[in-house]
Amino acid sequence: MASGLREMLAVARTVRRDLGTGRAVAVLAHKWWRKLRRQKPPNTLEANLEVWETHDWSEAGDEWTPSPEWKQAVLYEFLYEYMPRQGALLEIGPGGGRWTEHLAPLARALTLVDLTPACIGLCRARFADHKHIEYHVNDGRSLPFVPDASIDGIWSFDTFVHIAPPDIHSYVKEFARILKPHGVAVIHHARAGAYSRSWRSDMTAEHMQEFCRDFRLQVALQQDSLAGGTIPLYQMATQTKPDVVTVIRKA
Numbered sequence: 001m002a003s004g005l006r007e008m009l010a011v012a013r014t015v016r017r018d019l020g021t022g023r024a025v026a027v028l029a030h031k032w033w034r035k036l037r038r039q040k041p042p043n044t045l046e047a048n049l050e051v052w053e054t055h056d057w058s059e060a061g062d063e064w065t066p067s068p069e070w071k072q073a074v075l076y077e078f079l080y081e082y083m084p085r086q087g088a089l090l091e092i093g094p095g096g097g098r099w100t101e102h103l104a105p106l107a108r109a110l111t112l113v114d115l116t117p118a119c120i121g122l123c124r125a126r127f128a129d130h131k132h133i134e135y136h137v138n139d140g141r142s143l144p145f146v147p148d149a150s151i152d153g154i155w156s157f158d159t160f161v162h163i164a165p166p167d168i169h170s171y172v173k174e175f176a177r178i179l180k181p182h183g184v185a186v187i188h189h190a191r192a193g194a195y196s197r198s199w200r201s202d203m204t205a206e207h208m209q210e211f212c213r214d215f216r217l218q219v220a221l222q223q224d225s226l227a228g229g230t231i232p233l234y235q236m237a238t239q240t241k242p243d244v245v246t247v248i249r250k251a
């Protein structure tokens with residue numbers, strides 16, 4: 001009980017430091033009210049901010065890595081396969097830096113963007129020796145600090161699965177603006193529509209195809225498993241294949 005209270009106070013202090021007293025009170029009140037009622041909120045930006053600002057980041061995201069084989073497959077089938085070498089890379093939603101660690105050595109310049117101040121704070125501390133990384137807290141749907149046609153590769157894993165379709169649409173518009181010609185984006189997102197377990201949004205693979213058409217981007221690939229279908233993208237799923245990775249290219 002005492003350790004539970006200590007943990008709550010530690011979370012409250014971090015949230016107050018990052019968001020200021022007024023916003024912190026609102027975020028924490030919502031968090032504890034939801035806990036009492038055992039509700040999962042819809043995937044709004046406010047709910048994402050609350051969930052990730054108060055998450056225990058002590059394992060830096062590896063609490064979601066189900067096995068070394070799974071992580072190797074994600075790295076070799078997506079990150080090493082598609083992220084250009086020595087280019088300008090952008091990661092959206094780095095969390096504790098689970099994938100940043102592997103992107104940083106590939107990049108000439110790396111921009112990290114996260115909705116949650118706590119995550120940007122963690123990455124700043126973890127990657128303090130990497131002088132080619134810049135950091136931004138954003139509004140969860142736009143990238144105004146990234147210049148037009150300046151990015152070779154965009155990476156986002158385990159982030160868009162929690163973002164609602166209208167906010168993803170807003171990001172895809174930004175991809176069309178910031179990618180250089182022949183630039184690539186690798187985006188892991190929900191595909192099953194109404195699947196709410198593990199807090200997936202109601203995004204689908206077809207929505208992503210429509211969004212790309214809206215902004216003249218090409219869908220090069222949509223892949224919903226790893227290692228030729230032998231490893232699921234999301235291992236804890238009771239429903240098969242709730243997620244997909246879309247590889248997007250700019251002509």
Ligand SMILES: C[S@@+](CC[C@H](N)C(=O)[O-])C[C@H]1O[C@@H](n2cnc3c(N)ncnc32)[C@H](O)[C@@H]1O
Nearest residue numbers: 048052061093094095098114115116140158159
């Ligand atoms: C489940 S964590 C995954 C972190 C990291 N990508 C990983 O795989 O370990 C989700 C991350 O997405 C960020 N996030 C959620 N919604 C976002 C949004 N709309 N824009 C940018 N970042 C967002 C959260 O702050 C958090 O860092």
